[in-house]
Amino acid sequence: MHCPRLALGLGFCLLVGMALCSLCNMKLQYKGEKPFQPVTPSQYPQPKLLKQKPTEFLTLTPWLAPIVSEGTFEPELLRHIYQPLNLTVGVTVFAVGKYTQFVQRFLESAEQFFMQGFRVHYYVFTNDPTAVPRVRLGSGRLVSTIPILRHSRWEEISTRRMQSISQHIAERAHREVDYLFCLNVDMVFRNPWGPETLGDLVAAVHPGYFAVPRQQFPYERRPLSTAFVADGEGDFYYGGAVFGGRVAEVYEFTRGCHMGILADKANGIMAAWQEESHLNRRFISHKPSKVLSPEYLWDDRKPQPPSLKLIRFSTLDKDTDWLRS
Amino acid sequence: MQLEKKESSEGDCHLDTCRIPEVPRLLYPKAQLLKPTRVDVLVMTPWFAPIIWDGTFDSAILDAQFRNITIGLTVFAIKKYVVFLKLFLETAEKHFMVGHKVNYYVFTDQPAAVPQIPLQEGRQVVVLEVRNYKRWQDISMHRMEMISNFSQRRFLREVHYLVCLDVDMKFSDHVGVEILAPLFGTLHPGFYAGDRQSFTYERRPLSQAYIPRDEGDFYYAGGFFGGSVPEVYRLTVACHQAMMADQANGIEAVWHDESHLNRYLLHHKPSKVLSPEYLWDEQMLQRPPLLRKLRYVAVPKNHAEIRNR
Numbered sequence: 001m002h003c004p005r006l007a008l009g010l011g012f013c014l015l016v017g018m019a020l021c022s023l024c025n026m027k028l029q030y031k032g033e034k035p036f037q038p039v040t041p042s043q044y045p046q047p048k049l050l051k052q053k054p055t056e057f058l059t060l061t062p063w064l065a066p067i068v069s070e071g072t073f074e075p076e077l078l079r080h081i082y083q084p085l086n087l088t089v090g091v092t093v094f095a096v097g098k099y100t101q102f103v104q105r106f107l108e109s110a111e112q113f114f115m116q117g118f119r120v121h122y123y124v125f126t127n128d129p130t131a132v133p134r135v136r137l138g139s140g141r142l143v144s145t146i147p148i149l150r151h152s153r154w155e156e157i158s159t160r161r162m163q164s165i166s167q168h169i170a171e172r173a174h175r176e177v178d179y180l181f182c183l184n185v186d187m188v189f190r191n192p193w194g195p196e197t198l199g200d201l202v203a204a205v206h207p208g209y210f211a212v213p214r215q216q217f218p219y220e221r222r223p224l225s226t227a228f229v230a231d232g233e234g235d236f237y238y239g240g241a242v243f244g245g246r247v248a249e250v251y252e253f254t255r256g257c258h259m260g261i262l263a264d265k266a267n268g269i270m271a272a273w274q275e276e277s278h279l280n281r282r283f284i285s286h287k288p289s290k291v292l293s294p295e296y297l298w299d300d301r302k303p304q305p306p307s308l309k310l311i312r313f314s315t316l317d318k319d320t321d322w323l324r325s
Numbered sequence: 326m327q328l329e330k331k332e333s334s335e336g337d338c339h340l341d342t343c344r345i346p347e348v349p350r351l352l353y354p355k356a357q358l359l360k361p362t363r364v365d366v367l368v369m370t371p372w373f374a375p376i377i378w379d380g381t382f383d384s385a386i387l388d389a390q391f392r393n394i395t396i397g398l399t400v401f402a403i404k405k406y407v408v409f410l411k412l413f414l415e416t417a418e419k420h421f422m423v424g425h426k427v428n429y430y431v432f433t434d435q436p437a438a439v440p441q442i443p444l445q446e447g448r449q450v451v452v453l454e455v456r457n458y459k460r461w462q463d464i465s466m467h468r469m470e471m472i473s474n475f476s477q478r479r480f481l482r483e484v485h486y487l488v489c490l491d492v493d494m495k496f497s498d499h500v501g502v503e504i505l506a507p508l509f510g511t512l513h514p515g516f517y518a519g520d521r522q523s524f525t526y527e528r529r530p531l532s533q534a535y536i537p538r539d540e541g542d543f544y545y546a547g548g549f550f551g552g553s554v555p556e557v558y559r560l561t562v563a564c565h566q567a568m569m570a571d572q573a574n575g576i577e578a579v580w581h582d583e584s585h586l587n588r589y590l591l592h593h594k595p596s597k598v599l600s601p602e603y604l605w606d607e608q609m610l611q612r613p614p615l616l617r618k619l620r621y622v623a624v625p626k627n628h629a630e631i632r633n634r
Contacts, residue, residue: 044371046520046521046541046542047367047370047371047543048367049366049367049512049517049518049543050365050366050367050518050615051365051366051367057358057359057361058356058358058361058362059361059368059369060362060368060369060375060382061356062353062356062381062382062383063382063383063386063387063390064375064377064381064382064387064503064597066369066373066375067358068373072369072371072373073371073372073373074371074372077371077372078372081372081594196373200344200345201345205358210358210359211358211359213355214355230350232352233350233352234355235355235356236356236358249344249345252345253345285347285348285349285350286345286346286347286348287348287386288345290373293358307359
């Protein structure tokens with residue numbers, strides 16, 4: 001750079017940027033990097049290379065990330081691979097205002113179906129810890145309530161989740177869990193959700209858009225927004241209700257989304273589907289290493305298509321207007 | 326360019342790709358969730374390792390994800406095998422990791438015999454002088470030891486990934502970053518359709534390479550494996566130690582280093598598996614329709630003549 005004034009100006013901007021971004025360059029010491037573990041042999045059928053029956057869903061994205069659906073994995077084999085690693089899986093849910101009423105069913109169904117045999121730490125973000133019911137938990141599983149502010153507008157609450165999650169990881173979760181899933185609370189587990197979902201950065205296909213061309217995805221289409229996606233872009237439309245991965249990757253991901261949300265705020269714009277729009281923007285430039293089929297994020301109001309062999313996690317029918325009032 | 330040393334977290338990363346790379350805005354056709362790209366073959370193992378076939382991947386996206394990496398290719402040209410180097414390197418220039426930085430590590434007992442061939446930008450040949458052995462089986466097996474030695478001494482600092490290949494072969498189609506993963510093996514062309522009982526694993530329990538009849542996922546080829554430097558180091562050290570233990574017990578595995586490779590990959594599942602497109606022998610096998618491309622193929626040779634002289 002030959003222009004001293006330009007250099008000075010950029011330096012100043014950098015300083016200001018760094019001051020604003022309090023979590024920017026924080027080096028986090030993550031919970032135990034695991035040494036390599038060999039797999040002891042287990043009994044499972046030999047993989048059949050020449051398939052007779054095609055699977056319903058695509059099983060690999062064009063960037064070679066697995067797409068997880070029933071029949072694509074061997075649960076026993078995966079248990080064998082993951083159990084010795086002694087992993088702890090974290091879950092964040094936001095139960096603000098009237099949404100605290102969903103916590104009981106969420107936790108009870110999670111206790112039945114989510115990561116059986118693993119250590120699990122639920123983080124319930126709420127403005128009212130007293131409204132969070134005590135639920136019987138299996139051994140090695142615990143709940144922590146994380147206090148957050150209640151905002152007047154539900155959109156505000158929704159868009160602050162990315163910030164809350166990244167802050168929580170920096171302050172606590174990076175020391176306590178290896179993987180972290182960020183889930184909506186107004187949902188219920190109906191079938192097993194296990195280590196087949198673990199990956200560096202995991203996204204779930206939105207149940208409303210998996211059979212639709214990318215031009216019809218409800219991306220943010222205004223160029224002013226940082227969540228803007230142009231017409232020819234996009235892989236899948238991912239749901240904001242489910243994402244996760246290694247805690248370090250989730251940190252980078254939520255921080256990135258939060259930066260985009262902040263920039264939009266400064267420009268007086270809110271993306272069409274709030275943080276889901278930002279999540280989708282980021283998943284185009286930072287492609288997930290694993291994608292969950294709609295089995296892992298379903299909407300009970302939809303009729304179950306034949307391609308969907310089972311439903312593992314789905315929305316509860318609810319009166320959203322009342323809930324958001 | 327200073328290469329950042331890979332952290333020990335690579336260890337348990339072998340099942341997922343590590344680090345999420347950022348890609349710039351790209352235009353490419355959209356994948357369709359209800360339309361599998363290949364219906365004639367398995368494209369993913371039960372432990373989620375992609376099986377790489379033509380049609381399953383988009384090179385535009387992958388090249389963007391893997392930009393700024395250097396790939397090391399190891400190849401052994403000992404005694405008469407130096408004769409294969411010219412065709413190997415010339416075809417590699419045309420097909421192997423085109424557009425990426427490549428170091429060809431040529432292990433040889435005759436450095437003067439390594440041909441000078443024109444190389445694309447960002448690619449270089451590094452000649453590593455090593456001893457030869459009398460028996461071809463020993464030459465084959467000691468590759469593991471030599472790769473492990475040099476992994477520590479230089480590969481860790483110079484490249485991100487290692488691809489360990491046989492030299493008596495040529496490239497005939499694209500072999501790119503779609504193969505790269507923390508640990509990968511290649512399906513042996515003779516056994517891709519077979520049952521595990523028919524795989525030519527080492528079957529004597531005395532050997533470290535022993536695999537019982539009811540175990541085994543695939544039969545992997547000894548001539549094409551690789552991964553990140555730490556993972557390849559672990560693999561080659563383990564195989565070398567296993568071969569030394571066998572030697573002390575007066576046993577030699579039926580297919581030498583390939584037997585030990587198979588044992589290792591059974592117990593340390595690869596994060597990607599390459600289809601037989603990536604290793605084929607047109608002389609020995611009839612090409613089935615499911616092989617849309619032949620990327621790396623055997624060069625005809627007189628086995629008796631070229632070995633042990």
